[in-house]
Amino acid sequence: MIAVRNECSAMVSQSLTPAIHQPLRFPPGKLDELGAISNTAWGIKADTNQVSVEIFDGAPADGRARIEKVAAAHPGAVRVDRIRSGLKFKVTDLRGGNGITSEGWLCSAGFNTKNSSGTIYTLTAGHCVRGTGNEWRMDWNNARIGNQTAYGFGGAAGDWATIKADDPGINPLGTVRYWGGIYKQIDNSAWPTVGVDMDRVGVSSEDTTGYVTSEVVTVTIDGVQLEQMFESNVCALGGDSGGPALRGTTALGLLSGGTDETVCNSDSSGTYRNYFMPVQRVLNARGLHVY
Secondary structure, three states, X not given: OOOOXXXXXXXXXXXXXXXXXXXXXXXXXXXXXXXXXXXXXXXXXXXXXXXXXXXEOOOOHHHHHHHHHHHHHOOOOEEXXXXXXXXXXXXXXXXXXXXXXXXXXXXXXXXXXXXXXXXXXXXXXXXXXXXXXXXXXXXXXXXXXXXXXXXXXXXXXXXXXXXXXXXXXXXXXEEEEXXXXXXXXOOEEOOOOOOOEXXXXXXXXXXXEEEEEEEEEEEEEOOEEEEEEEEEOOXXXXXXXXXXXXXXXXXXXXXXXXXXXOOOOOOOOOOOOEEEEEHHHHHHHHOXXXX
16 A cells, blocks of 8 residues: 655645734834824734834824824834825715605706805705605715705795705715716806706706796696796606706706606607796705805
8 A cells, every 4th residue: 555645735734824923013002092193094014013004195293293203112113104195085976967866756966056154055856855854865876965954845935955965975066967977067057038048957868958938937737836937848757856957057947847758868859848946046045056
């Protein structure tokens, strides 16, 4: 009987022998005792048996000095590196035309606006969710936007709502998202006038173009009368509600409702009538401005 030694097994067994690491010469918990220092990170580097500290752009000078003092007191045990970049949480951009959801309803963001203190409010349609305090989220990734703070729906109130876009994971921008990855910066707002060309953008349908057919309209939809709206011949679908009407870089309105279309794209044709809340009414009443 001949025994054959398995060299491979021996080599494998040898390679799996756990390495014995030396105790750290400096406990990283001592850096934790310094407290939260913005734009810094530290941890253990097992290969060098050191505590590695990274100081990023924006770290406060006094914080850097405290870290460097600790490192100097433990030479060789703490490695400090400067990283030429800042730190920030990864956030979701919010633009006009993005899909937003609340309490199971899908609508579109209209325009991002600010008040005199710089607080940001996203505009949409009031009929999407009637009330205040309800939470809004991005449709595509469920990122939280913030809570609805005010709304108007019916009669002279028209159809509008404000969402306080204050979640730290959201980045409200002063742009409108067109299909195909095109963005338009909004620089100002205006009252609609008959014959003015306009675009309508929303989450459910492709961008559609048309013009303002009436400046001041009273319309009744599903038994609810809306006053001081404006009318356009653009096409729109469910889910586009609250989405922006604009001309170039000028904000004009927020979509409310209209004729019952089933398809809206560049090839669509028909007698369309859709109704919008003049955005200037909302801005004036709430002390807001586009940006």
